[in-house]
Amino acid sequence: MASFSSATRVTTFTSTTDYCSRKAHRALQHVGPVQNISALFRTLSTTGIAITPRSSSSLLAAAMTTEASAKVIDGKSVAKEIRDEIDFEISRMKDSIGVVPGLAVILVGDRKDSATYVRNKKKSCESVGINSYEVRLSEDSSEQHVLEHISRFNDDPSVHGILVQLPLPPHMNEQNVLNAVCIEKDVDGFHPLNIGRLAMRDREPLFVPCTPKGCIELLHRYGVDIKGKRAVVIGRSNIVGMPAALLLQREDATVSIVHSRTKNPETITREADIIISAVGQPNMVKGSWIKPGSVVIDVGINPVEDAKSPRGYRLVGDVCYAEASKIASAITPVPGGVGPMTIAMLLSNTLISAKRVNNFM
Amino acid sequence: MASFSSATRVTTFTSTTDYCSRKAHRALQHVGPVQNISALFRTLSTTGIAITPRSSSSLLAAAMTTEASAKVIDGKSVAKEIRDEIDFEISRMKDSIGVVPGLAVILVGDRKDSATYVRNKKKSCESVGINSYEVRLSEDSSEQHVLEHISRFNDDPSVHGILVQLPLPPHMNEQNVLNAVCIEKDVDGFHPLNIGRLAMRDREPLFVPCTPKGCIELLHRYGVDIKGKRAVVIGRSNIVGMPAALLLQREDATVSIVHSRTKNPETITREADIIISAVGQPNMVKGSWIKPGSVVIDVGINPVEDAKSPRGYRLVGDVCYAEASKIASAITPVPGGVGPMTIAMLLSNTLISAKRVNNFM
Structure with missing residues (x-):
C-alpha cells in the first residue's frame, strides 16, 4: 500500500468540487466536446432523466447538481464484521486444539x-x-x-x-x-x-493479496454480481491492480486493464459494470468516466493539501467522489472504503495459514 | 496444444463460406439488426468505402464481396527464419564452449x-x-x-x-x-x-510458454506496434489465452480477455487493434467482430469434416478467414500461421536454457 498512502506526495488545490470541475473541464477539452456531450447524454438518458441536448457546460452543470444516489459501500463496518468473525474462529480453534x-x-x-x-x-x-x-x-x-x-x-x-x-x-x-x-x-x-x-x-x-482480496470481499458482501459482468481495473501494480484483475477473472468477469499507456481510458471505463481503481492519482476518475448504475471500488488513498484540516491535508481517492456518487449505483468512500479491509484481510490470511498447517476446518 | 488440435472433435458442414454465412446470420440475429448495421456501417465507412445505409443483409453481402486485402502473416516462413537463427547460435555455442x-x-x-x-x-x-x-x-x-x-x-x-x-x-x-x-x-x-x-x-x-510466445514473435517480426494498442484475447486457457494476455500487457497494450461467460463478445473484439483468438471453435470470429485495419492472430486449429479432402477433414481456425481477411490489415492463416511457431519457440526455449546454465551470451 506504500505507493497509495505515502504522505510525501501532497497535491495542492482548494476544494474537491473546484478540483473535480477543473479536472473535468480539462478532460472535456481532451476528449472533445461532441464526444463528451454524447457520453453525458447517454449517461443521463439511461438513468431515466429526460434531457434535450444543450451545450456541454450546461449538461455538465446539470449532472453536477443531481443529488448523490449511490449506495455507500461501508468498508469500515464490513471490516469490523470480518474481524468479529475472525475473533470467533480463533476462539473456536484455541478451544478445540x-x-x-x-x-x-x-x-x-x-x-x-x-x-x-x-x-x-x-x-x-x-x-x-x-x-x-x-x-x-x-x-x-x-x-x-x-x-x-x-x-x-x-x-x-x-x-x-x-x-x-x-x-x-x-x-x-x-x-x-x-x-x-x-x-x-x-x-x-x-x-x-x-x-x-x-x-x-x-x-x-x-494466499490472496490483501488489498485486492478486500475489494472482492466488499463486492461479495454487498451482493454485487461479478459473473459475466464487464470489469475494468485501473492500474496494474503487482500488489493491487494485477491481482485484482486476476481475481475478477476467476469469478468470470470480462476484465480489461487500463494503465498509464492506455489511450482514452474513459472510453473503456464507461463500458464497465464494475470499476476497481488503484493508481494513486487524486480524483482522476471523473463522473463522465462511469457508466450509470456501475459499482465503483476506489483503492486510492491520496493526501491532498487542505488548509482547513488540522493536519494541513486530507485524504481523497482516485475517483472524484462528488461526481461519481451521482452516477454509480454503489461506491466506496475514501477513507473508510477499501482501507480498513486491507488489515482485515491480513488477519484473515493469518487465520487461514494457522488453520491449514493444523488441518483445522 | 492438445485442446486445439484434437482430431476427435470434427465439426460437420459443407463449405467454409456456407458455414461463415450461416453463423454470421445467426450472430446477426443475436446482436440485433440495428446494432449490426451500424457496426458494418462504421466498418465500411472507416475503410474509406462510401456507402449509404441499406438493409442488414445487403450490407453484409456488400462486405462479403469485397476483395481480400489483409497481409498474410506467414508463420511457416517466420518459423523457418527462427530455426535458421537457432541453428546458427547452436553452432556458435558448440564451437565456443x-x-x-x-x-x-x-x-x-x-x-x-x-x-x-x-x-x-x-x-x-x-x-x-x-x-x-x-x-x-x-x-x-x-x-x-x-x-x-x-x-x-x-x-x-x-x-x-x-x-x-x-x-x-x-x-x-x-x-x-x-x-x-x-x-x-x-x-x-x-x-x-x-x-x-x-x-x-x-x-x-x-521461459515464456511456446504458443503465446510464437504469437507475439509474429507481431514483432511483422512490425506490429503493440504499445498503447487495444488488444483482445479470446479464450483464457493456461497454455495460450492467459499467458498471451500477460505478454501483451508486458508490452504496454491495453488488454481485455473475452471468454465463454462474456456477453456480446463482438462488441469488445470490435474495439481491438490486435486480436488473438485461442478457443478451438471453428470460424467463431466473424468479419463483423473485427475492426477494419486490425491485426488478427488465429491460434485455433480445428478439424472440420470435408468430403473433398483425402483425409475426410480439413483444418480451420477460430476466425472465419474468408470474412476476416477482407477487413483486417494482417491475419495468420490456418494452417501455416501460429502452428509452425509453437515448435520453433520450443527450440528457442531449449537454446535459452542451455545458454543460461552455461552462462553463454
Missing part, C-alpha cells in the same frame, strides 16, 4: 509511516486474539541479518504469517528478502508462485 | 496424435542440431516410474529442457508430474512460478 495464530512483522529503519502501519497491524492482531511478534532493526542492518530473522520465523511453528514492512533501506535487495519468506507463511500473497496460481485455472493460491 | 542443447521428451501410452507430436519435435530438434532424448512408457506405467525418469533428466547436465507429452493416462496426477520438472528445465513455461513472474512487473520468467 489449543492453537493461537501468530503474525511476525519485521521493520527495518525509522520511517514514521512504516512504524504507524506496523503499530496498526499489531493493534489489529491483538483485537482478534492473534499473537504478534515484532522485530525492529536499525536502518544500517545488513540484508543477512534480516534473512536470519526471516529464517528463524520460517522455522517457528507458532508463527503462521511473516510480513516484511516495505520499503526496505536502499542497500537491501527487496526481491531477495521477500523470496526468503517461505510460501506457507507468505500472508501478503506476493510470492510469484502464489500469483502464478492465482492466474491459472484449476490452481489455487495459498 | 563445446556444449550442445538437449531436449528430453517423455511419452506415456499409445495415442497416435501424441506420437506424431513427439516425432515432429524430435525431427525439429535434429534439424537445428539439438540433441533429443526420448522415453516411451506403456499406458499402464506407474506415476512413480514417470517421476523417476523426470528426476533422472533433472539431474542430467546434457538435458536443458524436459517435456512431458500430454495428456497423461487418467490414473496419473498431471499436476504432480508437471511440478516434478525442475523450473530451470521447464521449457514449456507452464510452471506456476513462471506464470507468476510473467504476470508481475519487474520480474522475468525463465
